[in-house]
Every structure is written in structure tokens, then in C-alpha cells.
Amino acid sequence: MIRLPLVLFFSAFLFSAGVYGVLVRRNAVMVLMAIELMLNAVNVNLVGFSANLKAMSGQVFALFIIAVAAAEVGIGLAIVILLFRNRESINVDEVSLLKW
Amino acid sequence: MVAAETTAVAAASGILKLTWIIALLPVISAALTLFFGKRTPGRGAVYGILALAGSWVLSILVLWHFVQGGGTQASQVEWFNVGPFHLQLGQYIDGLAAVMLVVVTSVSLCVHVYSLGYMHGDKRFTWFYFVLSMFTAAMLDVIIAPNLFQLLIGWEVMGVCSYLLIGHWWEEKENSNASIKAFITTRIGDVPFMFGIFALIAATGFKTSNITEISTMVHTGAIPAGVAAVAAILLFGGTIGKSAQFPLHVWLPDAMAGPTPVSALIHAATMVAAGVYLVGRMYTVFIGAETWVLQTVSIIGAITMLGAALLALVQNDIKRVLAYSTLSQLAYMVAVMGVGPAGRNAAFFHLFTHAFFKALLFLGAGSVIHSVHSNNMSDMGGLRKYMPVTFLTFVIGSLALAGIFPFAGFWSKDELLVSTHDGHMWLFIIMVVTAALTAFYTMRMVWLTFFGAYEGHGHPEESPASMTGPLVFLAAATVGVGFLGSPLLHAPFFKWVYFGEPEAIHFVPWIALLGTAAALGGIALAYAVYKEKRERDPLEGALGPFWGLFQNRYYIDAFYMRAIIYPVRDRLSAAVYWFNQNIIDGVVNGVAALARGVSVVVYWFDRNVIDGFVNAVGSGAEEGGGLLKYLQSGNVQWYAVGLFVGVIALTIIFVRA
Numbered sequence: 235m236i237r238l239p240l241v242l243f244f245s246a247f248l249f250s251a252g253v254y255g256v257l258v259r260r261n262a263v264m265v266l267m268a269i270e271l272m273l274n275a276v277n278v279n280l281v282g283f284s285a286n287l288k289a290m291s292g293q294v295f296a297l298f299i300i301a302v303a304a305a306e307v308g309i310g311l312a313i314v315i316l317l318f319r320n321r322e323s324i325n326v327d328e329v330s331l332l333k334w
Numbered sequence: 335m336v337a338a339e340t341t342a343v344a345a346a347s348g349i350l351k352l353t354w355i356i357a358l359l360p361v362i363s364a365a366l367t368l369f370f371g372k373r374t375p376g377r378g379a380v381y382g383i384l385a386l387a388g389s390w391v392l393s394i395l396v397l398w399h400f401v402q403g404g405g406t407q408a409s410q411v412e413w414f415n416v417g418p419f420h421l422q423l424g425q426y427i428d429g430l431a432a433v434m435l436v437v438v439t440s441v442s443l444c445v446h447v448y449s450l451g452y453m454h455g456d457k458r459f460t461w462f463y464f465v466l467s468m469f470t471a472a473m474l475d476v477i478i479a480p481n482l483f484q485l486l487i488g489w490e491v492m493g494v495c496s497y498l499l500i501g502h503w504w505e506e507k508e509n510s511n512a513s514i515k516a517f518i519t520t521r522i523g524d525v526p527f528m529f530g531i532f533a534l535i536a537a538t539g540f541k542t543s544n545i546t547e548i549s550t551m552v553h554t555g556a557i558p559a560g561v562a563a564v565a566a567i568l569l570f571g572g573t574i575g576k577s578a579q580f581p582l583h584v585w586l587p588d589a590m591a592g593p594t595p596v597s598a599l600i601h602a603a604t605m606v607a608a609g610v611y612l613v614g615r616m617y618t619v620f621i622g623a624e625t626w627v628l629q630t631v632s633i634i635g636a637i638t639m640l641g642a643a644l645l646a647l648v649q650n651d652i653k654r655v656l657a658y659s660t661l662s663q664l665a666y667m668v669a670v671m672g673v674g675p676a677g678r679n680a681a682f683f684h685l686f687t688h689a690f691f692k693a694l695l696f697l698g699a700g701s702v703i704h705s706v707h708s709n710n711m712s713d714m715g716g717l718r719k720y721m722p723v724t725f726l727t728f729v730i731g732s733l734a735l736a737g738i739f740p741f742a743g744f745w746s747k748d749e750l751l752v753s754t755h756d757g758h759m760w761l762f763i764i765m766v767v768t769a770a771l772t773a774f775y776t777m778r779m780v781w782l783t784f785f786g787a788y789e790g791h792g793h794p795e796e797s798p799a800s801m802t803g804p805l806v807f808l809a810a811a812t813v814g815v816g817f818l819g820s821p822l823l824h825a826p827f828f829k830w831v832y833f834g835e836p837e838a839i840h841f842v843p844w845i846a847l848l849g850t851a852a853a854l855g856g857i858a859l860a861y862a863v864y865k866e867k868r869e870r871d872p873l874e875g876a877l878g879p880f881w882g883l884f885q886n887r888y889y890i891d892a893f894y895m896r897a898i899i900y901p902v903r904d905r906l907s908a909a910v911y912w913f914n915q916n917i918i919d920g921v922v923n924g925v926a927a928l929a930r931g932v933s934v935v936v937y938w939f940d941r942n943v944i945d946g947f948v949n950a951v952g953s954g955a956e957e958g959g960g961l962l963k964y965l966q967s968g969n970v971q972w973y974a975v976g977l978f979v980g981v982i983a984l985t986i987i988f989v990r991a
């Protein structure tokens with residue numbers, strides 16, 4: 235049995251790494267991966283609490299999130315591919331058409 | 335047989351309740367003419383003619399009721415109440431009203447038909463028919479009116495229609511002057527008339543204006559004789575104006591400026607008779623008043639009678655001869671009204687016959703004028719060869735006017751003389767003299783127009799059938815209606831129309847002979863004077879200084895102009911000009927200056943405060959947007975930074991709270 239604080243620290247670290255990746259990376263694929271990190275940090279949190287509180291609903295939520303994350307990555311990668319086809323680039327800094 | 339008669343009387347009484355429809359039909363036709371006339375084939379004359387034909391038939395039926403001995407009928411609906419005062423609309427039909435209805439609808443129908451020919455091609459043809467119908471409706475309203483207010487309404491509408499018709503050809507200044515003169519002169523009579531109405535209403539305690547009720551109150555003494563006298567003399571003011579009696583007679587000769595059918599309808603047969611009708615309608619008030627009232631009535635009538643007949647002698651305009659003749663004949667009625675109940679009945683008989691033969695004479699004169707395009711008898715002459723129908727009918731009318739047996743005028747003039755010979759000898763003498771003068775100027779008119787050689791231009795022709803038809807109808811009436819009042823035939827007229835009790839009419843042979851002798855004497859004298867053609871009117875030498883006096887109408891018109899109209903008009907116009915320049919213009923200019931001052935302030939406020947505020951809002955939004963737009967960088971990662979910073983900030987806030 236792993237103690238809960240340990241799990242939470244691990245989760246926090248993963249989430250922070252994800253945030254850092256989303257905000258800093260220029261490569262769209264890397265941004266998507268960072269989002270994946272953040273989602274999984276939440277999964278770790280849910281599973282950790284589920285085990286600790288002996289409640290299964292946390293694990294059910296985790297399964298949902300995995301499924302939704304898979305769909306999200308699918309769409310995200312499709313956007314990235316279309317982006318590359320149009321722009322020959324997947325640098326998110328260059329995708330700033332939607333502005334004043 | 336008896337049962338059949340009863341049924342007939344009952345049916346006639348049923349019609350009597352609907353008498354008001356007689357007056358309503360011309361109103362409807364007037365509205366139709368006004369709104370649809372110009373789009374109707376024939377320019378709208380058809381409405382008036384059909385309506386009048388309907389009214390005429392109904393009038394005959396109403397008269398038939400009285401011929402059979404039916405009684406009076408009154409019905410009314412409430413219009414409005416002011417305190418104790420009840421005002422009603424309705425009808426009061428007695429034999430007098432029934433006779434007047436027949437007279438007015440007959441003459442009006444004739445004039446409607448006649449105008450088809452006379453007014454053919456006139457540019458205001460439709461308008462003319464509208465006013466004719468409107469006038470007829472107003473006159474019929476006066477006849478059936480059960481109260482003084484309803485009577486006054488018809489009375490005033492007639493005045494307006496008369497004004498409109500006299501000035502029908504207003505492009506000529508003379509015509510529009512004549513219409514204004516007629517309107518203002520009759521108004522001068524209408525003012526006392528209205529005060530007379532108010533006096534009577536006040537005398538009833540402000541309860542009613544119903545003529546029957548007022549008559550009853552005068553009869554029983556509830557209204558004292560002095561009050562009745564004041565009211566009666568004021569009402570008589572209306573008669574003086576409307577029936578053109580001295581001293582307000584000046585408008586009628588000038589009113590001949592209107593189209594001739596109008597002269598026949600309004601200024602000979604009906605409207606001018608309204609004044610006489612008014613006296614007859616309110617006769618209880620006149621009888622109940624102090625005696626000087628009726629004496630005044632007689633004296634006014636006598637002055638007008640003789641004065642107008644003398645003026646008719648010297649006229650050259652055929653319509654003016656007839657106009658002065660009308661004055662004179664109306665004065666007969668007015669004068670004899672002053673004699674008493676018998677005189678009233680005789681006066682009404684004369685009103686009845688006069689309407690027919692005077693309408694006939696006017697329409698005949700119109701036929702002549704239509705043909706020779708001139709009103710002057712010096713441009714006529716010898717027309718009997720060219721216009722046989724007009725000639726024959728005109729002669730019948732003239733003989734009636736002169737009072738020759740057996741035409742209508744003989745019978746009625748005889749009744750007038752009979753009713754005055756006993757106790758009013760001065761009036762009797764004036765009437766006989768006037769009768770001789772009447773015969774003289776009538777003969778003069780006929781001779782100058784139809785005999786001798788034609789003096790005018792062009793080739794005169796007989797008028798179309800629409801004009802000669804009414805002439806023939808009226809000529810037949812002129813021959814026929816006199817017998818209704820003939821004492822030799824038991825005078826049926828006086829059984830329908832009476833005041834108080836039905837009157838036994840006497841036939842006094844010496845009076846009939848005297849009247850006929852006066853008429854024949856006048857005719858013979860006129861023949862002797864005019865049989866030879868002369869350059870100048872032979873009367874001019876014979877009358878000496880009186881010729882000028884008559885030509886200038888006793889200088890009465892000139893006196894009115896100098897003594898009343900010029901001073902009043904000049905001073906009034908000066909005062910009005912001053913008032914206009916100083917007061918009205920001052921007010922207008924003051925208002926304008928005030929408006930300008932206010933508008934300067936409002937302009938400043940608008941420019942600076944309101945516009946300033948609006949502009950500030952606009953530029954503030956623009957500036958703010960210019961600054962804020964940099965937040966919308968398009969860089970998703972910056973948005974994400976904002977997101978996380980926001981989440982952290984909210985977390986800190988909520989956790990601390």
C-alpha cells in the first residue's frame with residue numbers, strides 16, 4: 235500500500251510538468267503530449283483517492299478520462315496533420331490567425 | 335264606401351308619419367351629387383331630379399291626407415337636454431306645411447329639370463346641383479320644423495345656399511358683390527330673429543323651443559302680451575331680411591346676378607316665402623302680442639308693396655322687373671298678414687299661387703335670356719314669333735301676376751282685397767293702386783320682350799324641351815291652382831289651411847270688379863304707352879324727376895353705402911389693419927424671437943452636452959478597444975497562461991476564504 239501523500243506529490247509533479255509543457259513547447263505534438271500528462275496526473279489522483287477511500291467511483295472516472303483522452307488525442311493529431319499540410323509547420327506560435 | 339274612405343285616410347296618416355323623408359331625400363341626393371356627381375353620366379343631375387320627384391310624390395300624398403280632412407301630426411325624437419331645456423328633432427305637419435311642401439317640391443323639381451337645359455355645359459354644373467338639392471332640403475326642414483331651433487338650422491342653411499348660388503359665377507366681381515350683399519343683408523335680419531327665438535325660449539322658462547307649446551303658452555297668457563310683442567317684432571326682423579321687406583329689401587334685386595333657375599327657386603318662390611311662412615307659423619305669437627306688432631307688419635308690407643311696384647316700372651333688366659315684382663307681391667302677403675286670421679289665410683293662398691306663377695315667369699325669363707344672351711329688354715322684342723311656347727306660358731304667368739280672371743293671381747289677390755276692405759281701408763287702397771301698377775309693369779315687360787321687332791343680336795330660338803317642359807307644367811298649375819281658393823267652388827284651400835276655425839270665404843262682387851278694373855286699366859295704359867316703338871322709354875318724360883329717383887332706387891342703396899358701409903368698412907378696416915400690424919404681428923414676432931432665443935440655448939446644449947456625451951462614449955469605446963485588442967494575440971499558449979494564472983488566483987482567493 236503506497237501512502238496517499240506520496241501519490242499526490244507524484245500527481246502534482248506530473249501535472250506541473252504537463253502545464254509547463256503546454257505553456258512552453260512550440261511543437262504542437264509536444265503540447266498534445268503535455269496535455270496527456272496533465273490528464274494522467276488527474277487519473278493518478280483519482281485512483282489514489284479511490285484506493286485510499288475504498289470507493290470505486292474514482293476508478294470509473296479514471297477509465298472515462300482515458301477513453302475521452304484517447305478521443306481527444308485522435309482529434310488533436312488530426313488537427314496537427316491538417317495544420318502541417320497547410321503550413322508545412324507545426325509551430326504553435328505561427329498559428330495565430332485568430333486575433334484582432 | 336265609408337270603409338274604403340277610412341282605409342284611405344289611415345293609409346294617408348301612415349304616410350304623414352314619414353313626412354320627414356321628404357326633407358331627407360334631397361339631403362341624400364345632395365351627398366350623392368357631391369361625392370359621386372362628377373363620375374355619374376350627366377354630371378350628377380340625375381340624383382337631385384330623382385330625389386325631388388320622390389319628394390314631390392310624397393308631398394302630394396301628404397296633401398291628399400289634408401284634402402280628405404285629416405288632422406295635424408307631430409312626432410319628434412329627443413336630440414339633447416341642457417338642464418330643463420329639451421331639444422328635439424321631428425316634424426309638425428298641418429295643412430299649411432303640407433301646402434308648402436307641395437309648393438317647394440313642385441317648384442324645385444321644375445327648377446331641377448329646367449337647369450338641365452339652362453346650365454348645360456356650365457363648368458360648375460355638379461356643384462350647382464349639389465347646392466340646389468341642399469337648399470331644397472333646408473327649405474323643407476324649415477317647413478316641417480316643430481321647434482324654433484330646427485327651423486333656424488334650415489333657415490341658415492338656406493342663407494348659405496342662397497349666397498353660394500347668387501355668386502355661382504363669381505369670376506365676375508359684380509356677382510360676388512351681390513352674393514355678399516345678399517348674405518350680409520339677410521344676416522342683419524337674422525340677428526333679431528335669433529334674439530326673438532331666445533326671447534321666446536326665455537319666456538317659457540328655458541324649457542322648450544317647441545312652436546306648439548310656445549303657441550299654447552301665448553294663447554293661455556302664460557307668456558304676457560308685452561313679451562310676445564317683443565319676441566314677435568324680433569322674429570319679424572328675420573322675415574324682413576329673408577323676405578326682403580323694406581328696409582332690408584336691397585339685396586333681392588342684386589341677387590338676380592345668380593343663374594335664372596336659382597332666381598326662380600330661391601328668390602321668387604321659396605326662400606323669400608320662408609319669411610312669410612315664419613310669420614304664419616308663429617302667428618299665435620303675433621296675434622297674442624300687443625296690437626302695434628301686427629300694425630307694424632302691415633305698414634312695412636304696405637311701404638314695400640307700393641315702393642317696389644314703382645321701381646319695377648322703370649327697370650330695363652327683365653329679371654329686375656320680376657325681382658321688384660317679387661318684393662311687391664311678398665309685401666302683399668306680409669301686409670295682409672297684419673290684418674288678422676282671415677288675412678293670414680288669404681296671404682297663404684297668395685303665397686301658394688304666387689310661387690307657381692312667379693317661378694313660371696322667372697323660368698320663362700330664363701328661357702328668353704338663354705336664347706338672346708342678354709338680360710335687357712331693350713335687346714329683346716318680337717320674340718313671340720321665335721319662342722312660341724315660352725311666349726304662351728309667359729303670358730299666362732303675366733296674366734296671373736296682373737290678376738286677370740281666371741288665372742291664379744286673380745283669386746288670391748281677390749282674397750287679399752276681401753280680407754282688408756273691412757276696417758283697413760288705407761291698406762285696401764294701397765293694394766288696389768299696387769295692383770294697377772303691377773298690371774302696368776307686367777304688360778310693359780311682356781310688350782317689350784315679345785312684341786314689336788327683335789332688337790338683339792343673332793337668331794333667337796326656342797329653348798330645349800328640358801326648359802319648356804317645366805314651363806308648361808307651371809303654366810298648367812298657374813291656370814289650375816287658383817280654383818282651389820275660389821269661393822265659387824267653396825274654396826277647398828281654406829279648409830286645409832286655416833288658423834283657428836275653417837273660414838267661410840266670401841265673394842264680394844264689387845271688389846272682384848274693382849281688382850279686375852285696376853288690372854285692365856294698368857294693362858290698357860301700358861299698351862297705350864308702349865304700342866309704338868320709341869327710342870327712349872316714354873315713362874322717362876312722363877315721370878319727370880321721379881324717373882331718376884326710381885332708377886336710383888330712392889337712393890336707399892346709395893344711402894346705405896354712404897351712411898353705413900363706407901364709414902363702418904373704412905374705420906373697421908383701419909382698426910383691423912392696426913390690430914393686425916401691431917397686436918397680431920407683435921405676438922407673432924414676439925413668439926418668433928422667443929423661439930430663436932430658446933433655440934440658441936438648445937443648440938449650445940445639444941452641441942456641447944449631448945453631442946459631447948455621445949462622442950465621449952464613442953471615443954472611449956474606441957480607445958479602450960484599441961488597448962484591449964493586444965490581449966487578443968492569437969497565441970493559444972498565452973491564453974493558456976491566462977487560464978492557469980486565473981485558476982491559481984481563484985484557488986488562492988477561495989482557499990483563503
